[in-house]
Amino acid sequence: MNLRRQLLLVSLVALTLPWAGCQYLRQVDTALAQGQIQAIEATAAAIAARLASAPQLIAPDPLRLSRPPGAQLYLSPMPSAPRVDGYGGDWRSRELEPRTLHDQQLSPLGQVTLGQVGNQIYFLLTVADSSPAYRDPRTDLIAGGDTVELFTAEQHYTLPVASQGSVSALWHNPREGRYERELRLRGRWTTSAKGYQLELAMPQALTGGSLAIRIRDRVSSDGSTPKHSASTLPSDGQPGRLVGPLPKLQAELDHFARPGLRLAIVDSEGFLLASNGQLRSAKPEPSPWLRSWVYRKLLSWEALPQLPENKLPLPSGNNRTMQQQWFAGPLRSRIGAVSMPVITRADDVVERPVLGQVLVLQSGEAMQSVTEGAAHRLWLISCVAAATALLFLFGYASWLSWRVRKLHRAARSAVDSSGKLRGNFPHSKARDELGALNRAFASLLGELDQYHQYLRTLASKLSHELRTPLAVVRSSLDNLAAGELDEHSRRYAERAMDGSARLSGILNSLSAASNLEASIHQAERESFDLADLLEVMTQCYSDAHTGHRFKLDKPEGQLPCDGAPELLAQLLDKLVDNACSFACEGSEIRLSAAVGPGSYLVAVSNDGPLLPDGYAHKLFDSLVSVRNDGDNAGHLGLGLHIAKLIADFHGAQLQACNHEDGCGVTFSLKLPAK
Missing domain, CATH: 3.30.565.10 (Histidine kinase-like ATPase, C-terminal domain)
Incomplete structure (x- = not known):
C-alpha cells in the first residue's frame, strides 16, 4: 500500500469527530428531556395540589366514592344525537371507548357504549350470541328468552330480545300487579354478524344518576336458567353511578392550559372528567422530514412504547405515587407523560382515598428540534472539517509521495548500465527526514564515486609504479642470462624471464585498457x-x-x-x-x-x-x-x-x-x- 493510501486511511480517524459529536448531542438531548419531564411534573403537581385543596371539583358526587370499582358507567359527551335505528352507524365515526361485559367465565359477552347529548342518554349494546332465544309471544313469560335488563336508581326494566323491531321496556307496577311498558325508553333491535344489537335512548332524569346493565343469555325461550350472564350490577343490588365530564372541573383545568400541552383529569377508575389542549403532531414538511427522521434515528434512545391511540396512558400498579413515562410518537418523536394522584390528605389514622389522577402530556418535538438543528450544524461542520482534512492529507501525501518517487528515480538513475556513477544526484535542502535521507544518499554516492575514480585510475597507477622495478628485474635477468650458467640455473632464469614477460604484458594491457576507456569518450x-x-x-x-x-x-x-x-x-x-x-x-x-x-x-x-x-x-x-x-x-x-x-x-x-x-x-x- 503506497503512502497516499496509508495517509488516506489514517485520515479516516477524522470521522470519529461526528461520532463524538453525536454522543455529546445524545447527552444534551437526555438532559433536555429530563428538564422537560421535570417541567411536566411541576405542572401536574400544581394541578393536583389545586384539586386536593378543593376536592368538590373532582368528586362532587359523594355517593360515587362509596360504590365499588367496575359498577360505574361512563357517559361520553356527543356533539349530536345519533339516529336510533339499531344499526349504530352514527357511533362508528365518534370513536368512543366501549365497555366490555364479561360472563361468569370472564369471557366477553357484549360491549356497551354510552353517550350523552343534553339531558338525553344514548347507548349502543352489541351481544355475541350465536343462537339467540327470542321471546315467544304465545307465552306470558316476560323473560322467557334472552333479555337485557336496566337498573336505575328507582326502577328495574326488562327488555326482551327481538330479532328486529322496536324495544319494549317493561317494568313491574306493584300497585297494578302487572308489567307495564316504559314509553320514555325508545330503541331498536337488529341482528348482527355475531348475535344481536340494541340502540337505545332514555332521559337522564329517568336514571336518577345511577344505571346498571345485565345481559341474560338462555338456550331456549321457556324461561329456563340463563346459560351466560354479564352485568355491571354490584353484589349489593344497587346500580353504579353514571360518570361524565364535570363542567366546573373543566373550567378550573382551563386555567392551566398552555400551547402544546395535553391536560386530562380522570377519576379513580380512569374515567375522563376533564381535558384540554392538544399535542403538537410531527407533520412531515415538504423537504426536511427525511432529514429529521434520520437525525432522530441517530439520536434516538432505546425502543419506546407506543402511545395508546385515542386513549390516555393511565398509570399502572400503585396509583398513589407519581409516575412518568416516555412514549413513541410519529416520525420517531417522543411524548412525555406524567401521572400525578389527587389525594386530599393523609394522616396517622385514616388514609384518604385517591380521588383521581392528573395526566399531563407534552410532545418532545421542540426539544428534538433543538437537537436536530445542532445535529444538522454538527454534520455540516464535520463534513467540511473532514473534507478539508482529507484534502489536506491527500495533498500532503501526494507531496510526500512525489518526493519519495523523485528520490527513487534519482537513486535508480545514479548508476548507469556499466556501473559508473553519473554524479548528478540532487541535493535536497529540506530539514525533514526525507531531506536527511536524500543528503545521506548523496553523500554515500559521492564517496562511492571517489572510490570508483580511484579504481579507474588504479590500473594506470599500478602500471606506472611497477614498470621501473620490472625493468630492473628484466635487465638483471638479461645480464644473468648473458653469463655462464649451468643447465639447472638456466632453466630457472628462463622461467623468470617468461614470468617477467607475462607481467610486462599484463601491465601493457592494463595501460591500454585505461587509455582506451579515455579515448572512447573522445572519439x-x-x-x-x-x-x-x-x-x-x-x-x-x-x-x-x-x-x-x-x-x-x-x-x-x-x-x-x-x-x-x-x-x-x-x-x-x-x-x-x-x-x-x-x-x-x-x-x-x-x-x-x-x-x-x-x-x-x-x-x-x-x-x-x-x-x-x-x-x-x-x-x-x-x-x-x-x-x-x-x-x-x-x-x-x-x-x-x-x-x-x-x-x-x-x-x-x-x-x-x-x-x-x-x-x-x-x-x-x-x-x-x-
Whole structure:
C-alpha cells in the first residue's frame, strides 16, 4: 500500500469527530428531556395540589366514592344525537371507548357504549350470541328468552330480545300487579354478524344518576336458567353511578392550559372528567422530514412504547405515587407523560382515598428540534472539517509521495548500465527526514564515486609504479642470462624471464585498457555504411584466422549508421577473438546483420562450450574471464569489458546467450540505426 493510501486511511480517524459529536448531542438531548419531564411534573403537581385543596371539583358526587370499582358507567359527551335505528352507524365515526361485559367465565359477552347529548342518554349494546332465544309471544313469560335488563336508581326494566323491531321496556307496577311498558325508553333491535344489537335512548332524569346493565343469555325461550350472564350490577343490588365530564372541573383545568400541552383529569377508575389542549403532531414538511427522521434515528434512545391511540396512558400498579413515562410518537418523536394522584390528605389514622389522577402530556418535538438543528450544524461542520482534512492529507501525501518517487528515480538513475556513477544526484535542502535521507544518499554516492575514480585510475597507477622495478628485474635477468650458467640455473632464469614477460604484458594491457576507456569518450562520430564495414572485417578475419571458416549473413544494400567505425571494428575484433578462442579448430564462425525497428542487430555466433550459469551479464565486467587456460594464456577478461564500453558509447546493447540447441554461444549487438 503506497503512502497516499496509508495517509488516506489514517485520515479516516477524522470521522470519529461526528461520532463524538453525536454522543455529546445524545447527552444534551437526555438532559433536555429530563428538564422537560421535570417541567411536566411541576405542572401536574400544581394541578393536583389545586384539586386536593378543593376536592368538590373532582368528586362532587359523594355517593360515587362509596360504590365499588367496575359498577360505574361512563357517559361520553356527543356533539349530536345519533339516529336510533339499531344499526349504530352514527357511533362508528365518534370513536368512543366501549365497555366490555364479561360472563361468569370472564369471557366477553357484549360491549356497551354510552353517550350523552343534553339531558338525553344514548347507548349502543352489541351481544355475541350465536343462537339467540327470542321471546315467544304465545307465552306470558316476560323473560322467557334472552333479555337485557336496566337498573336505575328507582326502577328495574326488562327488555326482551327481538330479532328486529322496536324495544319494549317493561317494568313491574306493584300497585297494578302487572308489567307495564316504559314509553320514555325508545330503541331498536337488529341482528348482527355475531348475535344481536340494541340502540337505545332514555332521559337522564329517568336514571336518577345511577344505571346498571345485565345481559341474560338462555338456550331456549321457556324461561329456563340463563346459560351466560354479564352485568355491571354490584353484589349489593344497587346500580353504579353514571360518570361524565364535570363542567366546573373543566373550567378550573382551563386555567392551566398552555400551547402544546395535553391536560386530562380522570377519576379513580380512569374515567375522563376533564381535558384540554392538544399535542403538537410531527407533520412531515415538504423537504426536511427525511432529514429529521434520520437525525432522530441517530439520536434516538432505546425502543419506546407506543402511545395508546385515542386513549390516555393511565398509570399502572400503585396509583398513589407519581409516575412518568416516555412514549413513541410519529416520525420517531417522543411524548412525555406524567401521572400525578389527587389525594386530599393523609394522616396517622385514616388514609384518604385517591380521588383521581392528573395526566399531563407534552410532545418532545421542540426539544428534538433543538437537537436536530445542532445535529444538522454538527454534520455540516464535520463534513467540511473532514473534507478539508482529507484534502489536506491527500495533498500532503501526494507531496510526500512525489518526493519519495523523485528520490527513487534519482537513486535508480545514479548508476548507469556499466556501473559508473553519473554524479548528478540532487541535493535536497529540506530539514525533514526525507531531506536527511536524500543528503545521506548523496553523500554515500559521492564517496562511492571517489572510490570508483580511484579504481579507474588504479590500473594506470599500478602500471606506472611497477614498470621501473620490472625493468630492473628484466635487465638483471638479461645480464644473468648473458653469463655462464649451468643447465639447472638456466632453466630457472628462463622461467623468470617468461614470468617477467607475462607481467610486462599484463601491465601493457592494463595501460591500454585505461587509455582506451579515455579515448572512447573522445572519439568523433561520423556516418558510415555498416554493411561495408562488416564485409571488410569478415575478409580480414578469414585471412587472420586461417583455422576457422567465416560466414557473413546480411541484407542487400547499405546499412547507414552513425558512430565511430574504428571503435566498432575494435568491438568486432574482441567478439571474433573471443569466438575463435572457444570454437573448435576448423569450425565456422557466423557473422550476421539484421534490420529491426529503428535498429540493427549484429551477431557473432560460434560452436563450442556454453556460458556458465549466471555469467551472461558478468562477462562484460572488468577482469572477468571464464577461460580454463586464462592464467597461462594471459587473458585478463578486459576484451569483453572494452567491447561493452564501445557499445555504451554508441548507445547500443551488448548481450550474450547460449544457443537453444546447446551447441554454442551468440554475442549480439543492438545498434541504433541512423
